Amino acid sequence: MSLGQQWLDRQPARYKFWTKRRRWIRGCISFCLGLFLWASFSIGSTSAQFNSRQVEVPDGFGVAIHFTDPKPGEMELLEASGIRWIRADLVWLRTEVKKGQYDFAAYDRLLDQLERHNLRAIFILDYGNPLYDSGFSPHTDAGRQAFARWAVAAVKHFQGRGVVWEMYNEPNILPFWSPRPNVQDYIKLAKTVGKAIHRTYPQEVIIGPALAGSVNKPGRKEFLEACFQAGLLEDWSAVSIHPYRITRPETVARDYRQLRLLIAKYAPPGKQIPIIAGEWGYPSSTAWRQGKVIDPTTQAKYLGRQWLNNLANEIPLSIWYDWQNNGPKADDPEHNYGLIGYSDPKQKRPTYEVKPAYRAAQTLNQTLEGFQFNKRLDVGRPDDYVLLFNQGNQVKIAAWTTTQSPHKAIIATSAGSFRTLDYLGQNRKTLNATAQGLSLSLTDAPQYLTPTKANALLQLAAAWETLPLEQIVPGSQTIDVPLQLRNPLPTPHSSEYRFPNRNHSPLDKPDPSSPR
Known part of the structure; x- marks a missing residue:
């Protein structure tokens, strides 16, 4: 068995507005830049495209898979979850067994099945081939050219089917880049492949580098900066990272901020390059890193919080790792990242265990379908997350807290009733807001609120123009920040906005995360 085959067979480690009536937002509102990745695509279009339209739920959510031929009932289950993307390895050594012959x-x-079930693909161009460079990751001119010929052949074969191409998988760590990670070798390969594809197929979408681990860990930012300095952003339409951590999902905001600033430093003039969470999950395992345990219930809560928080951080595409558990051992984290349980591959008609995380994904996708993230509303505590979504003048709220103890929060709304739903699609009930707002008990699990009739204050909140997450102001200079309000109400309305006086951002606090 070649080294390349051994690496392939190893499963990757985974992954605030003031009104005359009341205070809306006191200052720690999070804004959405509006530079979401949105694919204006239908299956069978000439190519996938990125543009600046905000992504609608569930168009920005997907899962990683490890199959090309699904088991009976599997695609129906995938589609019913509401996800819109899969991410899968397009493995070089399995598709070029003889030099120059591609199968x-x-x-x-797989694509036939995806198209039938309203799913799109990210195909990862990855790994070595024993026919070249002794099966190691391509590191010679000959190996790089062979990899590029194979990649162009794949693009030619699948053009017009909405595939997004990802340049390798976790090249900054072993075992994925062999014999040892080398950023310059990766850069040479990525440049060769990107130029080769865009020379003939300039509209094809390439992303990279599928960086493993937190951007703020030693060596990670340096790897990215080397890639950007070398000009890889000229060919990439998005930057993909795998921000695994043992801490709660919300701690990722610091990673995203650092990466946004780094991209802005090196991006070609006028080119907007979003960040993609290309692979990230939590295992429902009895044993995990540093003695931590994530039970299936916590896994489900974290999925909803991860995806919602990603939207609030301008992440237009989130791929959960994993679709299915990779093995039967409860004490092996690598076996337990899935939305559904493990099924023996020898079973011809498997019975699928639907885990709570699957229900959490399905509930989020169905409840917020067609809605876009609008802004985060401040309710007085930085660890409370109240996210406003809208579809035109219709509004909904997703809310949770990162504290362990449930507590009450007051959301500024007009008087009226709200239908509520928990993160698993259960415990339906009705809450009534008064002139003082809506009193809501926040827990560590997302819950979804829908006004039973038009709620004027929430509509006004949604009508405020969304601003960037940050503005860069050199030295002691000042900048003008335009702020527009479209009045969605049939009557005139007067409002004023007040910015807080803050000396620092919560994002400046340390972010303890996992070694990955």
Whole structure:
């Protein structure tokens, strides 16, 4: 068995507005830049495209898979979850067994299934091939050219089917880049492949580098900066990272901020390059890193919080790792990242265990379908998350807290009733808001609120123009920040906005995360 085959067979480690009536937002509102990744695409279009339209739920959510031929009932279960994307390895050594001869039949079958079930694909161009460079990751001119020829052949074969191409998988760590990670070798390969694809197929979408681990850990930012300095952002439409951590999902905001600033430093003039959470999950395992345990219930809560928080941080596409558990051992984290349980591959008609995380994904997707993230509302505590979504003048709220103890929060709303739903689609009830607002008990699990009739104050909140997450102001200079309000109400309304006086951002606090 070649080294390349051994690496392939190893499963990757985974992954505030003031009104005359009341105070809306006191100052720690999070804004959405509006530079979401949105694919204006239908299956069978000429190519996938990025533009600045905000992504609608559930168009920015997906899962990682490890199959080309699904088991009976599997695609129906995938579609019913509401996700819109899959991410899968397009493995070099399995599709070029003889030099210069390419066989993509297995991936044709997979794409046929995806199209039938309203799913899009990210295909990862990855790993070595024993036919070249002794099976190691391509590191010679000959190996790089062979990899590029294979990549162009794949793009040619699948063009017009909405595939997004990802340049390798976790090249900054072993075992994925072999014999040892080398950023310059990766840069040479990525440049060769990007130029080769865009020379013939300039509209094809390439992303990278699928960086493993927290951006703020040693060596990670340096790897990215080397890639950006070398000009890889010229060919990439988005930057993909895998921000695994043992801490709660919300701690990722610091990673995203650092990466946004780094991209802005090196992006070609006028080019907007979003960040993609290309792979990230939590295992429902009895044993995990540093003695931590994540039970299935916590996994489900974290999924909803991760995806919602990503939207609030301008992340237009989130891929959960994993679709299915990779093994039967409860004490092995690598076996337990899935939304559904493990099924023996020898079973011809498997019975699927639907885990709470699957229900959490399905509830989020169905409840917020067609809605866009608008802004985060401040309710007085930085660890309380109240996210406002809208679809035109219709509004909904997703809310939770990162504290362990439930507590009350007051959301500024007009008087009226709200239907509520928990993160698993259960415990439906009605809450009534008064002239003082809506009193809501926040827990560590997301809950969803829908006004039973038009709520004027929430509509006004949604009508405020959304601003960037941060503005860069050199030295002692000042900048003008335009702020527009569209009045969605049939009567005139007067409002004023007050910015807080803050000396620092919560994002400046340390972010303890996992070694990855």
